[in-house]
Amino acid sequence: MKRIIFFTIFLICFVQLLPAQQKKEVEISSSFKMLTNHTWLKTHEELGAFQLEFKKDSTYTVTMKSNELISGTFSLIGNTLTFVTDSRCQKNALYTITVTEETVNFIKKEDQCEGRNEIVPGIWKALKQ
Numbered sequence: 717m718k719r720i721i722f723f724t725i726f727l728i729c730f731v732q733l734l735p736a737q738q739k740k741e742v743e744i745s746s747s748f749k750m751l752t753n754h755t756w757l758k759t760h761e762e763l764g765a766f767q768l769e770f771k772k773d774s775t776y777t778v779t780m781k782s783n784e785l786i787s788g789t790f791s792l793i794g795n796t797l798t799f800v801t802d803s804r805c806q807k808n809a810l811y812t813i814t815v816t817e818e819t820v821n822f823i824k825k826e827d828q829c830e831g832r833n834e835i836v837p838g839i840w841k842a843l844k845q
Contacts, residue, residue, distance in 0.1 A: 750815045756840035805829030
């Protein structure tokens with residue numbers, strides 16, 4: 717009898733958690749969608765203008781004056797973006813991001829790759845199509 721009561725309580729608690737987990741997945745999907753719906757532009761005061769594009773297949777490219785500088789793969793879990801692979805650096809990088817329809821803000825958590833760690837942090841603006 718105690719097992720039945722315990723199991724019933726467990727099921728009730730589990731069912732209560734399902735809506736919260738489903739909501740989190742929707743938030744992740746909307747951030748991913750906003751991130752991949754735009755090409756992002758940032759002007760570095762010394763190096764010039766860069767474009768950053770995230771694609772729905774979890775790849776990204778960084779270009780400057782139409783020349784591809786960096787390409788690789790990324791993952792997005794919650795508000796943590798991970799650069800998983802990079803054509804110029806063999807180290808992963810972690811950034812906390814905030815995405816809106818107009819901007820994406822990258823806050824560096826860990827990035828040991830020179831160049832990328834100078835260009836990526838900060839606010840990027842959505843390029844007007």
